[in-house]
Amino acid sequence: IAGITQAPTSQILAAGRRMTLRCTQDMRHNAMYWYRQDLGLGLRLIHYSNTAGTTGKGEVPDGYSVSRANTDDFPLTLASAVPSQTSVYFCASRGQGADTQYFGPGTRLTVL
Amino acid sequence: AQSVAQPEDQVNVAEGNPLTVKCTYSVSGNPYLFWYVQYPNRGLQFLLKYITGDNLVKGSYGFEAEFNKSQTSFHLKKPSALVSDSALYFCAVRDDTGGFKTIFGAGTRLFVKA
Numbered sequence: 476i477a478g479i480t481q482a483p484t485s486q487i488l489a490a491g492r493r494m495t496l497r498c499t500q501d502m503r504h505n506a507m508y509w510y511r512q513d514l515g516l517g518l519r520l521i522h523y524s525n526t527a528g529t530t531g532k533g534e535v536p537d538g539y540s541v542s543r544a545n546t547d548d549f550p551l552t553l554a555s556a557v558p559s560q561t562s563v564y565f566c567a568s569r570g571q572g573a574d575t576q577y578f579g580p581g582t583r584l585t586v587l
Numbered sequence: 588a589q590s591v592a593q594p595e596d597q598v599n600v601a602e603g604n605p606l607t608v609k610c611t612y613s614v615s616g617n618p619y620l621f622w623y624v625q626y627p628n629r630g631l632q633f634l635l636k637y638i639t640g641d642n643l644v645k646g647s648y649g650f651e652a653e654f655n656k657s658q659t660s661f662h663l664k665k666p667s668a669l670v671s672d673s674a675l676y677f678c679a680v681r682d683d684t685g686g687f688k689t690i691f692g693a694g695t696r697l698f699v700k701a
Binding site: 479508510515516517518519520523533565567574575576577578579580581 | 596619621628629630631632633636638677681688689690691692693694
């Protein structure tokens, strides 16, 4: 693994189903982020974690939850998916004291 | 509250011509500004940043950005565009209200014609 990986690459999901998007980084970055990208809205922050064991809410947290049990993994869970959660989801990380973020390749999620 | 605005949804330029992608910002303190690029079906990649110092910042792939405090702008520029520069460009500002978060603009799609 080099950088940030996300899984799955894409997913079609029935409304009401539970879904976990996976994110793993091997750079030992302290901070990790989940964004959703929607046309005309840019990237909006869903949740973040400044370090393992802590999480925080971003701009659009409703309907999503995260956990940060260790440094490398930062899964995003949709407890009961709704069509408005159709989007492209990006995970990102940032090193201690650094300003820039590194992004994963994204997960394209469609909720029907 | 910190924010960035990208007034153009799309910019079209001919290959070899100079390009400019505009960004204006609003911050309560010192601005920490960034440009990222997204190629199709890829995540965002860092291009350049302004933290302090020279108002002209040079970044990857021949891009540069000019910080203008009086106009609260941070426009992305390149002297000679390439077809391969066609992508989605995001301006961003660091949110100093807590959590070390970054606020992204809506993005500007750049089309470079051969």
